[in-house]
Amino acid sequence: MLDVIGAASVEDLFAHLPDAARLHRPLELPPGLSEYEIVRYFQDRASQNSTGFASFLGAGAYMHFRPVLVDTVVSRGEFLTSYTPYQAEISQGTLTTIFEFQTMMCQLTGMDVANASMYDGSTAMAEAAMMAVRITGKGRVLVSRAVHPEYRQVLRTYSVNQGMPVEEFGYAAEMGTLDLEDLDRKLDGLTGAVIVQSPNFFGIVERVREAAELAHERGALLILVFTEAVSLGILRPSVEADIVAGELQSFAIPPSYGGPYAGVIATHEKYIRQMPGRLVGQAVDSNGNRAFCLTLATREQHIRREKATSNICTNQALLALMAGVFMTVYGKHGLRELAEQNLAKSHYLAGKLRPRFCGKFFNEFAIQLEGKSPERVNRRLLRKKIIGGLPLGRFYPELADSVLLCATETSRRADMDTLAEVLA
């Protein structure tokens, strides 16, 4: 090959690099490892994490069983090692699964269109806010304090330089739902978006309809966020929302210490051209057969550059595929039954404890540990091989004595009984 090129050595191919830019020593990284050594290294790290604990953590990442078919499908090289499906003729596999994914997201959320995925729920929410501001031409964003605290932090990071002042409104101390009066007070004519989450961060089914009515009265859009996608199997789709932004980790995406996950944005037809992210549309090929392709690319950065609806390029296609396989395996009956099992488990556990809020909840709820420190209680639980709830003081100083518990279909009765004994 060097002869063809006309170079004496491979090093010669770098001779034109300025000396000042060159690295004149080897990289200080150890030599390469064999397959066996690499597996050992990661097995050791995995056991350093320690396993065998029952966990009652939720708060935006949920422990659900992952049907075997999911990894079977996403491990196929055709899905795993293919590129973004810009070349439609040899990407119909990915394109078809995305089209099905978009359809299933519409069926679940009650919206007209859904995109091909976003990085995660938190960035989907930030992008939805930017989208609402573009649509309404009004920059102010109001977000409920019962929205995931880390999602709100992301929203701030994204909005700070875009002339989008973000303000928060409170939650009702008794119910744990959004404080409608506070929203009413803060919602002015300059507000372009109102953001609520349901079930909210405390697990409680939110007053979406009332929030939407208020928002619409003042000319703002209502953005509905979800972090627990399994709830969609049983909760009424909030069609009064203008944009839905959610996290699909619950649909067979492993918790994997926080990522990669998959977000999604769904909305009404009239807002399609303001949507961020890739979209797959139906087409025909030159033989008249149905086919699919990426479409409406004039919204995107590779065409519109600084005028694009978002800077997103790479998305979470493989994770959207995981979610798609999950939705296919569970299907119409399974997703409902799965949601009912989650409901049953969390209500069994809650029945043994006293939830902090009296609003209706799905598979998460807060409890108050009167006089006990959440951290100390959690340390006691660890000795019984149980990871307790998330101490809420970290995000809500006024709830420093409370923890957020989550029970899913994977929570066993015996563990819940032990947990309740220690907490009671």
Place this chain on the structure above:
Amino acid sequence: MRSRVRPNISFNEPLIFERSSPGKVAYQLPELDVPAADPLAALGPENTRSEIEDFPEVSEVEAIRHYTRLSTWNYAIEYGMYPLGSCTMKYNPRINELVARLDGLALTHPYRPEALAQGSMEIMARLQASLAEITGMDAVTLQPAAGAQGELTALLMIRALLASRGNPRRKVLIPDSAHGTNPASAAIAGYAVQNIKSNDAGMLDIAALEQSVTEDVAALMVTNPNTLGIFEENIVHAAEVLHARGALLYMDGANMNALMGIARPGDFGVDALHLNLHKTFSTPHGGGGPGAGPVAVKQSLEPFLPIPRLRSVGKKWAWDYERRHSIGRVRAFYGSFGVLVRALAYILAHGGPGLRKVTLDAVLNANYLRKKLEGVYELPYQSPTMHEVVFSDDRQARHGVRTGEIAKRLIDYGFHPYTVSFPLIVRGALMIEPTETETKHELDRYVEAMTQIAEEVENDPEIVKGAPHETRTSRVDEVAAARKPVLRWKPV
């Protein structure tokens, strides 16, 4: 015609909704070990839905056949070469998949107590340190979900640093050969974009740069090697010009595959860069994601890194949320951990010498393709080639055949098309990046295909224009699809 592909059996497959029939299921759930809860009572009738209309109802075997059949309609790295310029479509080692799926890693909840997540944190710390060494930078954040988010993260940090010095400034300079994400990210960070023209060598025009760097300029976003596969030979000088006027140098690290062990951005004046782990570090593209876009910075930007930061406390790792100058967070939790595991596995497998070898081979392969094809396709820039080479369709356009059509014809020869019509500064660009994982045998097959197509352009242009011919789906009408978008299935 030996080199053309032959059709294989290809199943027809309807959409999953068209396969559904009432009552079929593919799932199994255990019996409840607690009493059932009545949804109407627990959630209220006003909050409860009836059935999910038209949602799939298939059996398990129908489900697996559905997805398996669809999968065969894709091209993939595991089938053949993907010479997509700037995308670095290298082989994705399977061991990466195995280790990322270990229960102790994959099933770790992000809010686990830190004491029970030390293994995951150690992996992240090791990856941060490795990337810092490879890039010659001082600190790394693994939080950004992809390259574009890495760009945004870095620009927000640059803005915060400049603001702390009294003026965030107004503009970001971007060469005309840049990826589209660069200007789009700059806009979200609140910066106006000013384009900088490239010179005849396909490099940054230093005179134009010197003129453009005013008190208003926050940073230059440069890709190096740039999207022409050319190393910016004036990069050190460019950094000096920027720094002398209080501006910063940002590097889009999409093409880091050309530099490992050879040159480090930190040594040639870069203040911040992002890396695409799904390019240089072999994590699978997955049909469009997930990726990961870590950002590496110099000390001056370190205080502004996103929260939380890994911090060592004695022999343990801890998350530090108390960082006064941080730009905040750019996503929930800590990063795309599963992708990070795969990237670290790749770095461990190669080690320092192996990564350097990757770069040598990637550049060797690209130069080989250049030499073999420069008699056949027009080479608009004569500067030395690094990891990718860009031709133009000038000669073929005379016969009425354009780059997009040549690309489609490649499919009939068993190759994925190269990157079409990018960078924008080359008319009718053919942007080719072989990566180091292709063998000479495969490169020769590719050269043969490209050469035969060039002959076809002269002798039988219609066969090229109508391509692909060997696929189950022929040319898709994307214009009509965009005119009347159908974005979901509906029952007839």
